[in-house]
Amino acid sequence: MILTLRALGVGDLATAVPALRALRTAHPDQELTLAAPHWLTPLVNLIGAIDHLIDTPDLDTLTWTGPPPDLAVNLHGRGPQSHRLLLATRPHRLLAHANPDAGHTDGPHWHDHDHEIDRWCRLLAWYDIPTDRTDLHLHRPPPDGIPTG
Template sequence: MSAEPRAPGVVDPATIGPGDVLVLRALGLGDALTGVAPLRGVRRLFPERRLVLAAPAGVGEWLAGLGVVDGVLPASGLGPLPRMPGGHAAVNLHGRGPLSHEVLLATGPERLVAFGTAGHDGPAWRADEHEVHRWCRLVRAAGGPCGPEDLLLREHVPAPAGAPVVLHPGAASASRRWPAARWRAVAEALAADGHRIVVTGSPAEAELAAAVADGLDAAENRCGALSLAELAETVGGAAAVLSTDTGVAHVATALAVRSVVLFGPTPPAWWGPAVDPQLHTVLWHGDPAAGAWGDPHADVLDERLGAVTPGEVLAAARAQLSQVRPAPAPAPAHDAALPGRP
């Protein structure tokens, strides 16, 4: 019986061995994109090895298609990885350990790059560190140069004339979900300014997206209609992106697209845009000195996010949009190409 066909970019675990480096970051879209910079450091640390990312198939295949990694081993969370020959290098970009260390050690690596825990020497974990800086620090300590600038998937590209504003009202948990009525108020005001609005979201967020877009002539509801690659293309062609602290915000950062990001239970010092501060506005009503904030997975709106007003978001969006300089139109055909000319 022939083996089941594998999706492009998906790696057969039976082929992972001494010529490979296996990186664990089996998390969501935002985590994947904040992991791009350290992944590039891993590439520099092991330049001759195939770079395999253990991650959810969709985001892993997308990163493989972009050349950030060479292949993906489908994985989610801290579930056990498939059996493999061993002898590869392993890099833990998933967690502080020890459980995530154990997942990788069970695959038989000849070397493990990871934060220090009982039984493993490595750099100390710091809780109060930006997500991008944290993992770059780990990889640099192992000998792989990298920094926040490595998270970019492209340089800033001027938005085309008439580019829409992408509005992404959803988030995985209620604590990071700004009220739909407030998003609607922002969308109506931007539409009155003459902007087109594209509303995005997952299929599970259809009701939320409808509350923002329905009946608004300038709004196009694309919730649940976009693949990851199509979402990235939509964000990449936007004049600006408005969202809370969720994966789409990290897509905007990676593609150097202007954004306004609303924060609540998690401070932007940990998860905000790590590059291009002139392109990204963060809104947060937390106390940076508090040391402890809300629960990003709670099922009620975080009070810090709830304190953000539609007026603030609209003002920030207008400020970013005022900086948009449309890409120049293509040059007309040269006269020599016209028929009848010598």
């Protein structure tokens, strides 16, 4: 099981699409769970890489009742709050930017100037997971789901 955190809005989720797809490609047999606000479900379904969504509206609430994930991936920020939220699930391994305040010294250093897409691709590349920053397409929703009027 892979647990990823991106508890923000639509634009923020869109910038994580290449990283989420890269995780799916690197771990095709693992279940991929995204911790994000539930209202993003229609968009999450169009990514095509996520098996489960855990409603996580902010960094105060992550309801994790399963066994420790094999891998937790912080696509939310540089920590320490988001790191600690994921570490509370007792993952076997955390992929995140280095943050000594959170007790996580592994991972790349945070660069404020990075575009969000590049930030998450660089994070995964640090851990030898190849990404394609241009893999931003979403699946087309079924015709009956398109609003009219």
